[in-house]
Amino acid sequence: MPEDITIVSSDSVYFQAHQTYLLHFEELTSGGPVTNEEHSPNVLHLPESGSVLNLLLSAAYNTTRNGGQVGASDISLSDLGLAVAALKTYGIPLQAALAEKSLMSSAFESHCQRGPTSALQVYAIAASHVPDLHVLAVYASEFLLSLSLASISEEQADKIDPAYVRKLFILHLDRIKEFKQLMTGLPQTHGPLPRCNDTGGGVLLDAWARATAYLSWAASADLPNSKIDDVMMSVMDRFTCTTCKESLQCRFRILKQEWLLVKRTI
DSSP: OOOOEEEEOTTOOEEEEOHHHHTTSHHHHTSSOEEOOTTSOEEEEOSSOHHHHHHHHHHHTTOSOOTTSOOGGGSOHHHHHHHHHHHHHTTOOHHHHTSTTOHHHHHHHHHHTTOHHHHHHHHHHHHTTTTTTHHHHHHHHGGGTTSOGGGOOHHHHHTSOHHHHHHHHHHHHHHHHHHHHHTOSOOOOOOOBTTBSOTTSHHHHHHHHHHHHHHHHHOOTTOOHHHHHHHHHHHHTTOOOHHHHHHHHHHHHHHHHHHHTSOOOO
């Protein structure tokens, strides 16, 4: 079916679309004056920029293509925020716009992967449009584990729904609490062995106590397994007994495995 309507952005970018299809979104087709000159297609002028309209039309058509303009990684957070607001204005479902592999979804994911500062902006946009964008807020929260919560400014916090500020704090605190809980189990000691003087397991348990004391102090929501490995190696050289070493290594391995299973999102 050939396009029968031209949509013009505020910065004079032209888009060809199907008027019949866009009638599904009445708020969109009534968003600006339509001229119907003789021998000319309908023309709809909208106040959004071309980059924002590109996102709107991709969402309206439920496509992953972007009209050949820019890649998902090149779309600015400012345009994404404006597009979310425009989607609500024109009655285009946000859930459809952010479906898996959609242009907007890919763009938001790209920004999250750039680091916690960018991910926090995505989280703020999502939290400002809940419950519609709750799934996006959940996705962004995993990229905020390395964020220092103390670094969130009052201005940034004001842009986020208070309930979602709280959810983020709870995520960090719960992960740290859970990590410390995972360390309460002790390594398995052994009975008398001819080549080990630590018959009571005192040296082994002391090494574990020292290691967990440091890890408790260094605990953070994004504590990497590499840090756990470093601590393990720092106490491992105290042992000449192979059985003691294997027991300690096993306990650290269990700690890392369990830490990977702890919830990483709000």
